[in-house]
Amino acid sequence: MHFDMTLTLFLTFIAITLGITAWASGRSKSSASFFAAGRSITAWQNGVAVAGDYMSAASFLGIAGLIAFFGYDGFMYSVGWLVAYLTVLLVVAEPLRNAGKYTMADVLAYRMNPRPVRAMASLSTLVVSTFYMIAQMIGAGSLVALLLKGSGVSFHTAVTGVGILMIIYVVFGGMLATTWVQIIKAVLLMAGTILLSILVMAHFHFSFYEFFTAVSNVTYHTPDGKTVVKDFMTPGLRFKLPYGPLELISLGVALIFGTAGLPHILVRFYTVPDAKTARFSVVWAMVIIGTFYILTTFLGFGAATIVGRDYIAKNGGNNMSAPLLAKAIAGDVFFAFICAIAFATILAVVAGLTISASTSFAHDFWTNVIHNGKERKPGEERLVARLAAFVVGLVAIGIAILLGPTANVAFLVALAFAVAASANLPVIVLSIYWKRFNTAGAVMGLAFGLVGSIVLILIGPSVMGIDPPSVVGAARHPIQMAPLFPLENPGLLSVPIGFIGALLGTFLGTVDPHAVQRFEELEVRANTGLGSEKAVAH
Amino acid sequence: MATLNPAPNKVQPGKTKWDRVQEMDEFRLLILAKKEFVLPATVFFVVYYFLLPVLVGYAPALMSRKVWGPVNIAYLFALSQFFMAWIIAFAYVGAARKFDKYGAHILDTLKKEGYDDRQDGKEGL
Numbered sequence: 001m002h003f004d005m006t007l008t009l010f011l012t013f014i015a016i017t018l019g020i021t022a023w024a025s026g027r028s029k030s031s032a033s034f035f036a037a038g039r040s041i042t043a044w045q046n047g048v049a050v051a052g053d054y055m056s057a058a059s060f061l062g063i064a065g066l067i068a069f070f071g072y073d074g075f076m077y078s079v080g081w082l083v084a085y086l087t088v089l090l091v092v093a094e095p096l097r098n099a100g101k102y103t104m105a106d107v108l109a110y111r112m113n114p115r116p117v118r119a120m121a122s123l124s125t126l127v128v129s130t131f132y133m134i135a136q137m138i139g140a141g142s143l144v145a146l147l148l149k150g151s152g153v154s155f156h157t158a159v160t161g162v163g164i165l166m167i168i169y170v171v172f173g174g175m176l177a178t179t180w181v182q183i184i185k186a187v188l189l190m191a192g193t194i195l196l197s198i199l200v201m202a203h204f205h206f207s208f209y210e211f212f213t214a215v216s217n218v219t220y221h222t223p224d225g226k227t228v229v230k231d232f233m234t235p236g237l238r239f240k241l242p243y244g245p246l247e248l249i250s251l252g253v254a255l256i257f258g259t260a261g262l263p264h265i266l267v268r269f270y271t272v273p274d275a276k277t278a279r280f281s282v283v284w285a286m287v288i289i290g291t292f293y294i295l296t297t298f299l300g301f302g303a304a305t306i307v308g309r310d311y312i313a314k315n316g317g318n319n320m321s322a323p324l325l326a327k328a329i330a331g332d333v334f335f336a337f338i339c340a341i342a343f344a345t346i347l348a349v350v351a352g353l354t355i356s357a358s359t360s361f362a363h364d365f366w367t368n369v370i371h372n373g374k375e376r377k378p379g380e381e382r383l384v385a386r387l388a389a390f391v392v393g394l395v396a397i398g399i400a401i402l403l404g405p406t407a408n409v410a411f412l413v414a415l416a417f418a419v420a421a422s423a424n425l426p427v428i429v430l431s432i433y434w435k436r437f438n439t440a441g442a443v444m445g446l447a448f449g450l451v452g453s454i455v456l457i458l459i460g461p462s463v464m465g466i467d468p469p470s471v472v473g474a475a476r477h478p479i480q481m482a483p484l485f486p487l488e489n490p491g492l493l494s495v496p497i498g499f500i501g502a503l504l505g506t507f508l509g510t511v512d513p514h515a516v517q518r519f520e521e522l523e524v525r526a527n528t529g530l531g532s533e534k535a536v537a538h
Numbered sequence: 539m540a541t542l543n544p545a546p547n548k549v550q551p552g553k554t555k556w557d558r559v560q561e562m563d564e565f566r567l568l569i570l571a572k573k574e575f576v577l578p579a580t581v582f583f584v585v586y587y588f589l590l591p592v593l594v595g596y597a598p599a600l601m602s603r604k605v606w607g608p609v610n611i612a613y614l615f616a617l618s619q620f621f622m623a624w625i626i627a628f629a630y631v632g633a634a635r636k637f638d639k640y641g642a643h644i645l646d647t648l649k650k651e652g653y654d655d656r657q658d659g660k661e662g663l
Contacts, residue, residue: 072612076591079619083587086623090576098635209607216608234602235594235612245595252591256584276638283627290620410629521556527568528559528641 005336013184013344014165020180021173032536034174034382035102035359036245039535041179041271047284050268052182053352054081054259054285055189055292057139057345058413063293064325065318067300069309071218071232073239073248074300076292080252084259087287087425089282092260094275095432095526101533103356104266104424105364108431111518112439115369120446122364124423125263127450128416129357130396132264135412137162137400140346143319143339145405155405160342163397166350170358170389175271178351185341185348190292192341196322197295199329200302215301230306243486254491258417261424264356272330273535299325350396358388415457418490421499425451430502432526435519440509441502448501449494456490459483555653559644568640577635579626586622590615 006129028034041049059081066074100106105121137159144158169177204211216231230237239248247455259265303312303321307328312321320422323342327335367375375381427445457463464484465477487493524530550558559565594601594612601612 072594072616075613075616076594079590079616080587083583083619083623086580086626089627090580212608231602231608233608233610233613234598236598239595245591248591248595249588252588256587256636276634279631279634283631286623286627290624294617294620372644520560521554523569524556524559527572527637528565528644530555530559530645 003401004126005333006339007338009340010343012249012339013188017165017169017177017181017184018349021169021177024177024180027176028172028174028382031102031379031382032533032534033176034362034385035355036267036270036533037175037179038243039271039273039533041281043272043277043280044284045179045183046268046272046277046281048186048283048288049179049182049271050265050285051288051292052184052186052189052348053264053404054289055186055345056349057136057143057342059292060142060189060193060345061139061319061342063296063301064303064322065320066238067232067296068303068307068312068321068325069318070238071215071301071304072235073237075297076235076239076248077251078296080255082286082290084292085282085286087256087260088265089279089286091432092428093269093278093282096428097269097275097278098388098527098529098532099272099432099522099525102267102270102363104261104263104358104428105360105368106397107259107522108427109364109368110522111431111515112436112442112512114373117439117446118364118443119369120443121424121427122360122369123363123418124446124450125360126357127454128261128263128419128424129353129360130392131412131419132262132416133353133357133392133396134342134399134403135416136346136350136353137396138403139319140343140350141400142405143342143346156401159400162347162350162399163393163400165347166354167390167393167474169347169351170354170393171386172289175267175355177362178348178355179268179271182348186288188341188344190288192326192338193292193295193299195334196302196326196329196338197298199334200298200306200325203302203306205330211301211305214305218304218309230366232301247487247489248491250487250489250492252491253495254414254417254421254489256421257425258421258491261420261428262416263360263420263424264352267356268352270533274532275529282498302329323356335403352400354389354392354396357392358385361385361388361392377422382410388425414489415453415463418453418494419450421449421455421491422494423447426495426502430506432522435516436503436506436511437519438506438509438512438515440461441504441506444505444508445502446496448504449498452497453490453494456485456487456494460485460488460490462488506532555648558648558651558653562647564640564644564647568637568644571633571636571640575630579630583622583626587619590619628630 032038063074063077066077096107099110104125105118108121109117138161141155141159144153147153169181201211204214211411216233217229218232219227219229221227236244239245250270272278272281299322303325307321307324312318312324315324323335323338326338360382366384367373367381423446426449427442430445431442461483464479464481466480466482467476525532581642602610604610605614
């Protein structure tokens with residue numbers, strides 16, 4: 001019964017978003033329209049879209065699940081996800097909007113020899129977007145497989161469906177359609193989350209005292225059958241000594257410095273008319289994102305107290321905490337609604353990732369690296385971006401199916417944040433604020449950050465580990481050895497590596513008078529908006 | 539002001555608009571005003587944020603102390619991070635009004651002197 005409901009709700013969402021795509025495709029006739037929605041998105045619209053781009057399945061399903069299982073330690077994730085936006089607001093958003101055109105690399109390459117810098121920046125954009133996307137696709141696939149057990153919709157069908165939809169949004173509707181898909185999804189997600197939170201509080205007679213008292217006495221069973229009662233408000237249920245505290249700090253580093261280097265978030269600031277609108281849109285996003293992450297308290301703790309860890313573990317695992325909570329307190333219809341929201345969430349995020357990856361390939365790599373900054377004929381860049389979106393979509397579907405539903409994907413998201421924090425952020429900050437910075441510094445900063453974070457993940461506990469024989473298939477660690485690096489999140493070490501690379505390159509290279517002179521231009525541009533890209537009329 | 543800025547509608551030969559803005563007093567003031575807000579705000583939020591995992595990780599006993607019924611310091615501290623982020627964001631919006639005023643004034647002066655503010659300097663983009 002709930003299967004039909006979910007499907008109906010989800011098909012309605014698809015019908016509406018395809019309608020928007022058709023409308024947007026008529027308006028994507030110029031490059032600024034296709035890549036940046038004509039720079040005509042308003043502050044609140046962009047704020048909601050940033051929130052829609054950011055609150056992925058990892059937040060809605062993942063964090064709710066972590067809080068349901070590990071209490072306070074799960075909530076630590078929520079905090080970092082919001083505070084990270086201060087870096088975006090104070091350091092990156094406005095200079096980027098003023099000085100760039102379509103991609104992050106526009107700002108990085110502004111003062112430098114553009115070809116090597118763009119090639120590296122494009123590579124790091126593709127790495128971040130692809131890993132992030134594969135994790136989302138596998139999440140979508142396993143969610144569907146779990147929800148629709150016995151209904152004939154398999155993991156393969158689900159992954160292929162999500163992939164085809166995201167290709168259609170991006171190829172035909174460009175940034176305008178992607179923006180509206182994200183806005184609708186954010187509104188749905190917030191509505192669902194607020195409603196669910198109110199229902200949880202209603203269960204506790206709207207008494208915070210009663211709610212938190214229940215949270216501090218959660219009963220569940222350990223795998224060997226022992227009954228335990230834990231205070232879920234107490235830290236340390238997940239992050240234990242010796243490395244737990246360092247792991248938390250390292251995660252914080254990746255979040256605080258990584259969010260401002262995520263290409264799919266950064267490109268959103270090119271869709272607004274000017275830097276002032278970009279600033280207001282970040283504040284809008286912070287209000288929405290902050291509210292959402294505070295409410296994860298009710299989703300997670302609600303699932304822990306009302307549904308219980310034992311039941312969730314037996315019925316789909318911790319990622320199903322939020323949907324199971326909906327079912328427990330409001331029945332099948334609400335369960336169907338929450339599941340449909342979860343799909344919509346994944347779709348909007350993968351569409352955002354696809355457009356940022358394909359824009360970077362077309363604008364940075366094709367036009368600027370291969371063809372020296374000139375479109376050979378008008379519209380070529382858009383055509384290449386559409387083809388790239390198509391290929392990116394197919395590759396993501398292929399890899400997701402190849403890895404299968406049980407693959408350990410946590411490391412892919414950790415990797416995306418770590419690469420963004422270690423490769424992208426140091427170079428963005430130094431380009432905007434450091435006069436002496438030069439081409440060698442930018443290239444080495446990107447390379448050190450990229451390689452450093454990938455290597456640390458490969459030798460860390462996400463990839464290396466010794467599994468008991470009972471663990472089979474894709475859930476096994478790919479390398480059956482004790483990890484050489486103790487932390488799952490490499491940020492604590494890899495972000496300094498990125499900065500060291502940038503400094504080393506700069507001082508090994510000579511002082512570049514061109515880069516210094518262009519710094520003066522960039523400084524004027526970034527701070528005043530002089531000569532910045534204007535909105536185009538539809 | 540008259541001694542600092544050249545007569546209206548007079549573009550100085552050999553000087554780009556970028557050079558012109560760089561030598562304006564308002565531009566120096568703008569950069570200074572931004573630094574005065576952004577630098578301390580960034581240092582503050584980074585320190586305040588990392589205090590949370592450091593204290594939770596290395597002083598769990600202190601952080602587990604209950605202060606309001608079942609609610610402990612750890613949870614309240616985590617919750618305070620949200621309000622800290624919002625307060626800094628709104629303070630920044632307030633401070634940025636001054637930045638916008640300087641910016642508008644700079645672009646205005648440039649226009650009066652006859653520098654065009656069209657998009658250019660596209661090489662490298």
